[in-house]
Amino acid sequence: MEPEGQSAATLAPxxxxxEALALAALNRLPPEFRAHLGDVVVQVEDFADDVVLDSMGIDDPFSLSGLYQGRPLSEKSSMDSGALPDMIFLYRRPLLDEWVETGVTLEALVTHVLVHEVGHHFGLSDADMHALEELAG
Structure with a gap:
Protein backbone atom coordinates (compact mmCIF):
# COMPACT_ATOMS: atom_id res chain seq x y z
CA MET A 1 0.00 0.00 0.00
CA GLU A 2 1.30 3.40 -0.93
CA PRO A 3 1.58 6.19 1.63
CA GLU A 4 -1.49 8.43 1.77
CA GLY A 5 -1.41 11.13 -0.88
CA GLN A 6 1.34 9.42 -2.90
CA SER A 7 1.28 7.17 -5.91
CA ALA A 8 3.97 5.09 -7.56
CA ALA A 9 4.41 7.93 -10.06
CA THR A 10 5.48 10.33 -7.29
CA LEU A 11 7.90 8.01 -5.51
CA ALA A 12 11.55 7.53 -6.43
CA PRO A 13 12.25 4.12 -7.99
CA GLU A 19 17.38 -4.42 -9.90
CA ALA A 20 14.68 -5.28 -12.45
CA LEU A 21 16.16 -2.76 -14.92
CA ALA A 22 19.63 -4.24 -14.38
CA LEU A 23 18.47 -7.81 -14.91
CA ALA A 24 16.61 -6.78 -18.07
CA ALA A 25 19.81 -5.14 -19.33
CA LEU A 26 21.78 -8.31 -18.58
CA ASN A 27 19.24 -10.34 -20.54
CA ARG A 28 19.70 -8.06 -23.56
CA LEU A 29 23.44 -8.76 -23.70
CA PRO A 30 24.60 -11.08 -26.48
CA PRO A 31 24.50 -14.79 -25.50
CA GLU A 32 28.29 -15.11 -25.72
CA PHE A 33 28.60 -12.56 -22.90
CA ARG A 34 25.70 -13.86 -20.82
CA ALA A 35 27.24 -17.34 -20.87
CA HIS A 36 30.12 -16.01 -18.73
CA LEU A 37 28.01 -14.03 -16.27
CA GLY A 38 26.16 -16.86 -14.56
CA ASP A 39 28.22 -16.66 -11.37
CA VAL A 40 28.28 -12.85 -11.20
CA VAL A 41 25.99 -11.46 -8.52
CA VAL A 42 24.23 -8.14 -9.16
CA GLN A 43 23.51 -6.25 -5.95
CA VAL A 44 21.66 -2.93 -5.70
CA GLU A 45 22.23 -0.77 -2.64
CA ASP A 46 21.41 2.84 -1.86
CA PHE A 47 25.10 3.85 -1.56
CA ALA A 48 28.53 2.25 -1.46
CA ASP A 49 29.62 1.66 2.11
CA ASP A 50 32.33 3.72 3.79
CA VAL A 51 34.94 0.96 3.43
CA VAL A 52 34.49 0.92 -0.36
CA LEU A 53 34.45 4.70 -0.64
CA ASP A 54 37.56 5.05 1.55
CA SER A 55 39.43 2.35 -0.40
CA MET A 56 38.73 4.24 -3.63
CA GLY A 57 39.53 7.67 -2.17
CA ILE A 58 35.98 8.91 -2.79
CA ASP A 59 34.59 11.52 -0.39
CA ASP A 60 31.16 12.00 -1.94
CA PRO A 61 29.00 8.83 -1.95
CA PHE A 62 26.99 10.32 -4.85
CA SER A 63 30.14 10.04 -7.01
CA LEU A 64 29.96 6.25 -7.34
CA SER A 65 27.03 4.74 -9.23
CA GLY A 66 28.46 1.29 -9.90
CA LEU A 67 31.32 -1.01 -8.97
CA TYR A 68 32.70 -4.36 -10.09
CA GLN A 69 34.34 -6.44 -7.37
CA GLY A 70 36.18 -9.49 -8.55
CA ARG A 71 38.90 -10.64 -10.88
CA PRO A 72 38.52 -10.19 -14.63
CA LEU A 73 38.00 -13.45 -16.51
CA SER A 74 41.41 -13.06 -18.16
CA GLU A 75 43.06 -13.28 -14.71
CA LYS A 76 41.13 -16.31 -13.45
CA SER A 77 42.55 -19.78 -13.19
CA SER A 78 41.04 -23.23 -12.91
CA MET A 79 43.11 -23.49 -9.73
CA ASP A 80 41.07 -20.73 -8.05
CA SER A 81 38.96 -22.02 -5.21
CA GLY A 82 37.20 -20.57 -2.21
CA ALA A 83 36.98 -17.09 -3.71
CA LEU A 84 33.94 -14.93 -3.17
CA PRO A 85 31.71 -14.59 -6.23
CA ASP A 86 32.33 -11.69 -8.57
CA MET A 87 29.85 -8.92 -7.86
CA ILE A 88 28.44 -5.92 -9.65
CA PHE A 89 27.10 -3.25 -7.34
CA LEU A 90 24.71 -0.58 -8.54
CA TYR A 91 24.08 2.33 -6.21
CA ARG A 92 20.51 3.60 -6.36
CA ARG A 93 20.81 7.10 -4.95
CA PRO A 94 23.74 8.19 -7.18
CA LEU A 95 21.93 6.63 -10.16
CA LEU A 96 18.77 8.58 -9.36
CA ASP A 97 20.73 11.84 -9.04
CA GLU A 98 22.46 11.23 -12.37
CA TRP A 99 19.11 10.34 -13.94
CA VAL A 100 17.63 13.68 -12.84
CA GLU A 101 20.74 15.66 -13.84
CA THR A 102 21.19 14.12 -17.31
CA GLY A 103 17.61 13.62 -18.41
CA VAL A 104 18.41 10.21 -19.94
CA THR A 105 15.95 7.45 -19.20
CA LEU A 106 16.59 5.47 -16.03
CA GLU A 107 16.68 2.29 -18.11
CA ALA A 108 19.42 3.72 -20.34
CA LEU A 109 21.43 4.92 -17.36
CA VAL A 110 21.20 1.60 -15.49
CA THR A 111 22.16 -0.21 -18.70
CA HIS A 112 25.14 2.10 -19.21
CA VAL A 113 26.49 1.59 -15.68
CA LEU A 114 25.80 -2.14 -15.69
CA VAL A 115 27.52 -2.67 -19.04
CA HIS A 116 30.52 -0.70 -17.83
CA GLU A 117 30.81 -2.98 -14.79
CA VAL A 118 30.28 -6.10 -16.94
CA GLY A 119 33.12 -4.79 -19.08
CA HIS A 120 35.43 -4.85 -16.07
CA HIS A 121 34.47 -8.51 -15.53
CA PHE A 122 35.63 -9.25 -19.07
CA GLY A 123 38.67 -6.97 -18.89
CA LEU A 124 37.35 -4.85 -21.78
CA SER A 125 38.60 -1.47 -22.90
CA ASP A 126 36.32 1.57 -22.79
CA ALA A 127 35.81 1.29 -26.58
CA ASP A 128 34.79 -2.36 -26.23
CA MET A 129 32.40 -1.41 -23.41
CA HIS A 130 30.80 1.24 -25.62
CA ALA A 131 30.25 -1.36 -28.39
CA LEU A 132 28.74 -3.79 -25.88
CA GLU A 133 26.45 -1.05 -24.57
CA GLU A 134 25.19 -0.46 -28.11
CA LEU A 135 24.27 -4.15 -28.30
CA ALA A 136 22.47 -4.07 -24.92
CA GLY A 137 20.66 -0.77 -25.55
Missing amino acids: DIATI
Missing part, protein backbone atom coordinates in the same frame (compact mmCIF):
# COMPACT_ATOMS: atom_id res chain seq x y z
CA ASP A 14 13.18 1.65 -5.26
CA ILE A 15 15.94 -0.94 -5.12
CA ALA A 16 13.70 -3.62 -6.65
CA THR A 17 12.97 -1.37 -9.64
CA ILE A 18 16.67 -0.70 -10.26
Whole structure:
Protein backbone atom coordinates (compact mmCIF):
# COMPACT_ATOMS: atom_id res chain seq x y z
CA MET A 1 0.00 0.00 0.00
CA GLU A 2 1.30 3.40 -0.93
CA PRO A 3 1.58 6.19 1.63
CA GLU A 4 -1.49 8.43 1.77
CA GLY A 5 -1.41 11.13 -0.88
CA GLN A 6 1.34 9.42 -2.90
CA SER A 7 1.28 7.17 -5.91
CA ALA A 8 3.97 5.09 -7.56
CA ALA A 9 4.41 7.93 -10.06
CA THR A 10 5.48 10.33 -7.29
CA LEU A 11 7.90 8.01 -5.51
CA ALA A 12 11.55 7.53 -6.43
CA PRO A 13 12.25 4.12 -7.99
CA ASP A 14 13.18 1.65 -5.26
CA ILE A 15 15.94 -0.94 -5.12
CA ALA A 16 13.70 -3.62 -6.65
CA THR A 17 12.97 -1.37 -9.64
CA ILE A 18 16.67 -0.70 -10.26
CA GLU A 19 17.38 -4.42 -9.90
CA ALA A 20 14.68 -5.28 -12.45
CA LEU A 21 16.16 -2.76 -14.92
CA ALA A 22 19.63 -4.24 -14.38
CA LEU A 23 18.47 -7.81 -14.91
CA ALA A 24 16.61 -6.78 -18.07
CA ALA A 25 19.81 -5.14 -19.33
CA LEU A 26 21.78 -8.31 -18.58
CA ASN A 27 19.24 -10.34 -20.54
CA ARG A 28 19.70 -8.06 -23.56
CA LEU A 29 23.44 -8.76 -23.70
CA PRO A 30 24.60 -11.08 -26.48
CA PRO A 31 24.50 -14.79 -25.50
CA GLU A 32 28.29 -15.11 -25.72
CA PHE A 33 28.60 -12.56 -22.90
CA ARG A 34 25.70 -13.86 -20.82
CA ALA A 35 27.24 -17.34 -20.87
CA HIS A 36 30.12 -16.01 -18.73
CA LEU A 37 28.01 -14.03 -16.27
CA GLY A 38 26.16 -16.86 -14.56
CA ASP A 39 28.22 -16.66 -11.37
CA VAL A 40 28.28 -12.85 -11.20
CA VAL A 41 25.99 -11.46 -8.52
CA VAL A 42 24.23 -8.14 -9.16
CA GLN A 43 23.51 -6.25 -5.95
CA VAL A 44 21.66 -2.93 -5.70
CA GLU A 45 22.23 -0.77 -2.64
CA ASP A 46 21.41 2.84 -1.86
CA PHE A 47 25.10 3.85 -1.56
CA ALA A 48 28.53 2.25 -1.46
CA ASP A 49 29.62 1.66 2.11
CA ASP A 50 32.33 3.72 3.79
CA VAL A 51 34.94 0.96 3.43
CA VAL A 52 34.49 0.92 -0.36
CA LEU A 53 34.45 4.70 -0.64
CA ASP A 54 37.56 5.05 1.55
CA SER A 55 39.43 2.35 -0.40
CA MET A 56 38.73 4.24 -3.63
CA GLY A 57 39.53 7.67 -2.17
CA ILE A 58 35.98 8.91 -2.79
CA ASP A 59 34.59 11.52 -0.39
CA ASP A 60 31.16 12.00 -1.94
CA PRO A 61 29.00 8.83 -1.95
CA PHE A 62 26.99 10.32 -4.85
CA SER A 63 30.14 10.04 -7.01
CA LEU A 64 29.96 6.25 -7.34
CA SER A 65 27.03 4.74 -9.23
CA GLY A 66 28.46 1.29 -9.90
CA LEU A 67 31.32 -1.01 -8.97
CA TYR A 68 32.70 -4.36 -10.09
CA GLN A 69 34.34 -6.44 -7.37
CA GLY A 70 36.18 -9.49 -8.55
CA ARG A 71 38.90 -10.64 -10.88
CA PRO A 72 38.52 -10.19 -14.63
CA LEU A 73 38.00 -13.45 -16.51
CA SER A 74 41.41 -13.06 -18.16
CA GLU A 75 43.06 -13.28 -14.71
CA LYS A 76 41.13 -16.31 -13.45
CA SER A 77 42.55 -19.78 -13.19
CA SER A 78 41.04 -23.23 -12.91
CA MET A 79 43.11 -23.49 -9.73
CA ASP A 80 41.07 -20.73 -8.05
CA SER A 81 38.96 -22.02 -5.21
CA GLY A 82 37.20 -20.57 -2.21
CA ALA A 83 36.98 -17.09 -3.71
CA LEU A 84 33.94 -14.93 -3.17
CA PRO A 85 31.71 -14.59 -6.23
CA ASP A 86 32.33 -11.69 -8.57
CA MET A 87 29.85 -8.92 -7.86
CA ILE A 88 28.44 -5.92 -9.65
CA PHE A 89 27.10 -3.25 -7.34
CA LEU A 90 24.71 -0.58 -8.54
CA TYR A 91 24.08 2.33 -6.21
CA ARG A 92 20.51 3.60 -6.36
CA ARG A 93 20.81 7.10 -4.95
CA PRO A 94 23.74 8.19 -7.18
CA LEU A 95 21.93 6.63 -10.16
CA LEU A 96 18.77 8.58 -9.36
CA ASP A 97 20.73 11.84 -9.04
CA GLU A 98 22.46 11.23 -12.37
CA TRP A 99 19.11 10.34 -13.94
CA VAL A 100 17.63 13.68 -12.84
CA GLU A 101 20.74 15.66 -13.84
CA THR A 102 21.19 14.12 -17.31
CA GLY A 103 17.61 13.62 -18.41
CA VAL A 104 18.41 10.21 -19.94
CA THR A 105 15.95 7.45 -19.20
CA LEU A 106 16.59 5.47 -16.03
CA GLU A 107 16.68 2.29 -18.11
CA ALA A 108 19.42 3.72 -20.34
CA LEU A 109 21.43 4.92 -17.36
CA VAL A 110 21.20 1.60 -15.49
CA THR A 111 22.16 -0.21 -18.70
CA HIS A 112 25.14 2.10 -19.21
CA VAL A 113 26.49 1.59 -15.68
CA LEU A 114 25.80 -2.14 -15.69
CA VAL A 115 27.52 -2.67 -19.04
CA HIS A 116 30.52 -0.70 -17.83
CA GLU A 117 30.81 -2.98 -14.79
CA VAL A 118 30.28 -6.10 -16.94
CA GLY A 119 33.12 -4.79 -19.08
CA HIS A 120 35.43 -4.85 -16.07
CA HIS A 121 34.47 -8.51 -15.53
CA PHE A 122 35.63 -9.25 -19.07
CA GLY A 123 38.67 -6.97 -18.89
CA LEU A 124 37.35 -4.85 -21.78
CA SER A 125 38.60 -1.47 -22.90
CA ASP A 126 36.32 1.57 -22.79
CA ALA A 127 35.81 1.29 -26.58
CA ASP A 128 34.79 -2.36 -26.23
CA MET A 129 32.40 -1.41 -23.41
CA HIS A 130 30.80 1.24 -25.62
CA ALA A 131 30.25 -1.36 -28.39
CA LEU A 132 28.74 -3.79 -25.88
CA GLU A 133 26.45 -1.05 -24.57
CA GLU A 134 25.19 -0.46 -28.11
CA LEU A 135 24.27 -4.15 -28.30
CA ALA A 136 22.47 -4.07 -24.92
CA GLY A 137 20.66 -0.77 -25.55
